[in-house]
Amino acid sequence: MSEFTLWDIVYNLLLAARWTVLLSLTAFVLGGIVGLLLLMVRTAGNPWVMRLVRGYVELFQGTPLLMQLFIVFFGLPLIGIDVSPWIAAMLGLTLFTSAFLTEIWRGCVESIGLGQWEASASLGMNFRQQMRYIILPQALRIAVPPTVGFSVQVVKGTAVASIIGFVELTKAGTMITNATYAPFTVYGCVAVMYFLICFPLSLYARHLEGKLRHVAR
Amino acid sequence: MSLVELHAIHKSFGELEVLKGIDLKIEEGQVIALIGKSGSGKSTLLRTINGLETINDGTIMVAGKKVGDRDTDVLTLRLNVGMVFQQFNLFPHYTALENVMLSPQVVKKQSKAEAKEVAEEMLAKVGLADKMMHYPDQLSGGQQQRVAIARALAMKPRVLLCDEVTSALDPELVNEVLAVVRQLAEEGMTLVMVTHEMRFAREVCDKLVFMDQGRIHESGAPEEVFANPKTSELASFVGGLA
Amino acid sequence: MAYKFDFGAIVPHWELLLDGVVLTTELTVIGAVVGVSLGTLGAWARASRAPVISQIVGIYVELIRNTPFLVQLFFIFFGLPALGVKLSEFQAAVLAMIVNLGAYSTEIIRAGILAIPKGQIEAAQSLAMNRVQIFRYVIIRPALKKIWPALSSQIVIVMLGSSVCSQIAAEELTFAANYIQAVNFRAFEVYFVATALYLAMSVLLRWVLKIFGNFLFERRSHV
Ligand SMILES: Nc1ncnc2c1ncn2[C@@H]1O[C@H](COP(=O)(O)OP(=O)(O)OP(=O)(O)O)[C@@H](O)[C@H]1O
Ligand SMILES: [Mg+2]
Numbered sequence: 001m002s003e004f005t006l007w008d009i010v011y012n013l014l015l016a017a018r019w020t021v022l023l024s025l026t027a028f029v030l031g032g033i034v035g036l037l038l039l040m041v042r043t044a045g046n047p048w049v050m051r052l053v054r055g056y057v058e059l060f061q062g063t064p065l066l067m068q069l070f071i072v073f074f075g076l077p078l079i080g081i082d083v084s085p086w087i088a089a090m091l092g093l094t095l096f097t098s099a100f101l102t103e104i105w106r107g108c109v110e111s112i113g114l115g116q117w118e119a120s121a122s123l124g125m126n127f128r129q130q131m132r133y134i135i136l137p138q139a140l141r142i143a144v145p146p147t148v149g150f151s152v153q154v155v156k157g158t159a160v161a162s163i164i165g166f167v168e169l170t171k172a173g174t175m176i177t178n179a180t181y182a183p184f185t186v187y188g189c190v191a192v193m194y195f196l197i198c199f200p201l202s203l204y205a206r207h208l209e210g211k212l213r214h215v216a217r
Numbered sequence: 218m219s220l221v222e223l224h225a226i227h228k229s230f231g232e233l234e235v236l237k238g239i240d241l242k243i244e245e246g247q248v249i250a251l252i253g254k255s256g257s258g259k260s261t262l263l264r265t266i267n268g269l270e271t272i273n274d275g276t277i278m279v280a281g282k283k284v285g286d287r288d289t290d291v292l293t294l295r296l297n298v299g300m301v302f303q304q305f306n307l308f309p310h311y312t313a314l315e316n317v318m319l320s321p322q323v324v325k326k327q328s329k330a331e332a333k334e335v336a337e338e339m340l341a342k343v344g345l346a347d348k349m350m351h352y353p354d355q356l357s358g359g360q361q362q363r364v365a366i367a368r369a370l371a372m373k374p375r376v377l378l379c380d381e382v383t384s385a386l387d388p389e390l391v392n393e394v395l396a397v398v399r400q401l402a403e404e405g406m407t408l409v410m411v412t413h414e415m416r417f418a419r420e421v422c423d424k425l426v427f428m429d430q431g432r433i434h435e436s437g438a439p440e441e442v443f444a445n446p447k448t449s450e451l452a453s454f455v456g457g458l459a
Numbered sequence: 460m461a462y463k464f465d466f467g468a469i470v471p472h473w474e475l476l477l478d479g480v481v482l483t484t485e486l487t488v489i490g491a492v493v494g495v496s497l498g499t500l501g502a503w504a505r506a507s508r509a510p511v512i513s514q515i516v517g518i519y520v521e522l523i524r525n526t527p528f529l530v531q532l533f534f535i536f537f538g539l540p541a542l543g544v545k546l547s548e549f550q551a552a553v554l555a556m557i558v559n560l561g562a563y564s565t566e567i568i569r570a571g572i573l574a575i576p577k578g579q580i581e582a583a584q585s586l587a588m589n590r591v592q593i594f595r596y597v598i599i600r601p602a603l604k605k606i607w608p609a610l611s612s613q614i615v616i617v618m619l620g621s622s623v624c625s626q627i628a629a630e631e632l633t634f635a636a637n638y639i640q641a642v643n644f645r646a647f648e649v650y651f652v653a654t655a656l657y658l659a660m661s662v663l664l665r666w667v668l669k670i671f672g673n674f675l676f677e678r679r680s681h682v
Contacts (some may be wrong), residue, residue, distance in 0.1 A: 005585055059658065062615075062619075062657070062658045062661040062662065063619065063654050063657045063658050063661070064619040064620065064621075064622035064633070064654075064657055065619075066621075066622045066625075067622060067633070067653060067654040067657060068624055068631060070646070070650040070654075071647070071650055071651065071654060074646040074647045074650060075647050075651075078462040078647055079462070106623075152524075152525065153472075153612045156525075156526070156527040156528070157527075158526075158527075159527035159529045159530060160529060160623060162529070163529075163623065164624060170527065170529055170530055170533075173530070173533070174533070177537065183533070183534075183537035183538045183540075183541065184534075184537075184538040184539070184541035184542070187471075187530060187533050187534040187537060187538045188529050188534065188538065190533075191526045191530050191531070191534060194525065194530060195521075195522065195525045195526055195528055198524075198525035198526070199521060199525045199563075202521070202524065202525055267584075267585050268584075269581055269584060269585065288589070288590075292587050292589060295584065295585060295586070295587035296587045298585075299585065299586075300582075300585035302578060302581070302582060302585075304578050306576075306578040306579055306582035307582075308579065308582070308596075308597055308601075309601060310600050310601055310604070310676070310678075319586070319596060319637065320583075320586035320587065320588060323592050323596060324586065324587045324589075324592065324607070325590055329547075350676060365582075368586070369586070372586060372587065401589065
């Protein structure tokens with residue numbers, strides 16, 4: 001225990017934190033893309049597709065992230081795809097993220113009043129033009145704050161990936177604890193590092209939200 | 218000894234001085250109308266008398282006792298001084314009866330039966346004996362305002378402050394509320410009201426107080442004040458109404 | 460060669476799963492009741508005039524909301540004994556859930572309180588109510604009513620989040636699933652069933668919270 005200084009602990013945690021950041025970014029970007037696709041097929045209006053997407057969202061919002069990761073991690077090998085913890089974590093978190101983001105964005109699109117659709121239709125615009133010029137620009141503006149806010153959930157979600165064996169910040173914390181027997185210090189440091197990643201994002205989301213409310217007045 | 222005495226009241230919101238030295242005495246049984254242009258400080262003055270605004274300078278005496286700035290002082294003040302608001306402010310999760318019963322029960326520690334008896338009496342007085350079990354959103358604006366009056370009366374205040382109690386009402390509902398206020402005045406209730414209903418003020422009030430830019434510009438019996446305004450501000454205010 | 464699913468391999472262990480469901484439910488009920496109470500106190504402190512207390516609560520809320528639940532759990536279970544606080548697995552799990560939900564519900568309830576029109580509070584003040592009376596009789600019920608859906612969602616999130624309590628060997632549903640798959644080597648089937656159980660529990664919990672909310676905020680005059 002004496003051979004580990006506080007700096008050793010912090011240094012090793014910082015190395016692992018890179019994986020937390022990478023996993024968060026990947027899941028957020030890929031999840032965003034999938035979420036956007038889901039949003040598009042959903043707003044285009046086939047009732048069966050809509051129901052399917054809603055089921056997808058409810059499935060991911062109604063089950064633990066840990067179970068989602070387990071299913072991916074243990075399920076894919078069954079259909080012949082061997083996955084590393086990294087791939088499983090990335091895939092699981094991407095699906096998780098897409099479900100939440102598509103739901104957040106649906107709310108934003110729906111908050112654009114019927115009047116905007118009608119007004120743009122009365123100008124002779126078709127669905128794509130309405131989306132492109134009228135609805136999306138407005139929806140995008142109100143969508144940014146909650147999207148940034150959700151990124152915090154993604155970062156925190158990556159901690160669950162430690163359970164399927166992906167070595168990121170939390171897993172590194174456990175490993176270092178086992179070597180140092182200093183759980184208080186190590187998990188304290190782990191918490192601080194998550195906080196340093198998440199808190200700026202939270203602040204930024206709140207700032208954006210405040211600005212939006214200001215403009216809306 | 219006056220019931221309420223205000224002496225040299227000053228009140229500012231940041232840089233803006235809204236009350237610039239107000240002296241006012243409210244006698245037992247008096248009915249006072251506060252009039253003046255929008256922004257002249259009428260609401261602020263009423264809220265000051267109820268302790269809803271802290272003052273920067275001056276003294277408030279109620280029944281001969283100075284109101285300090287401790288919480289208990291303000292609560293004692295409010296036991297003597299009731300208030301009715303422009304926007305009614307009924308509690309949405311209580312029925313009319315419960316709205317009226319609440320404060321006597323929790324503040325004055327009256328028994329439920331006692332509070333209920335008083336509440337029923339007050340609601341009957343404002344003509345709502347048949348609406349006691351209704352929730353605020355099941356009542357018209359005029360009815361809500363009458364419940365609010367009953368709610369204030371149930372605390373048996375010695376003065377009732379009314380801030381434009383008919384301004385938020387549809388025209389056809391104004392009279393039912395004014396009738397209640399008139400009845401209170403006739404029964405000898407001490408009233409201070411901000412109002413834009415000049416005819417009503419003239420008929421009901423003993424004293425008219427005209428405010429302009431944070432000062433009391435003129436006051437006196439309504440007939441006199443209306444007939445010979447001494448200042449050009451009041452003259453133009455009265456002229457503007459005609 | 461295709462994999463043969465064998466859900467039958469779980470059947471012998473159904474009692475373990477049931478025990479897990481029961482424990483998850485216990486964790487959730489205690490966590491929700493105490494956590495929301497804590498949140499109510501926190502919201503009251505945030506809205507109070509005492510700036511120091513309000514700031515301390517503010518820091519607590521931000522610390523919890525910006526760190527993963529799993530790390531909070533590890534800190535409580537593995538870290539606190541260093542301070543002489545030794546907790547059982549169940550106690551640590553419940554405490555972590557309370558602390559976590561307490562922070563989120565502080566923020567949620569505070570938003571509900573801020574949405575109460577100022578006139579409501581002034582009316583209560585003019586009726587000579589003191590601060591505690593105003594909070595208790597005038598503010599809290601309409602505030603809770605307004606944010607009940609958000610609060611319900613958060614409680615469901617905390618219930619689902621409790622699945623990581625398996626990591627400190629609290630014997631809830633996920634722990635049961637882990638145990639079973641270690642015995643019968645049917646990981647996918649076991650987790651599939653556990654996932655379905657969680658889904659059913661979250662649907663049920665949402666429904667119960669809705670009914671409970673209707674009951675709490677129902678109009679019924681007592682007079
Ligand atoms: N809480 C506050 N913060 C800042 N300024 C205020 C506040 N309340 C009132 N004021 C300002 O004080 C001045 C007097 O307001 P007050 O409401 O007393 O006027 P009033 O005579 O009641 O007007 P009205 O007839 O429109 O009700 C106004 O200029 C108003 O903008
Ligand atoms: Mg006013």
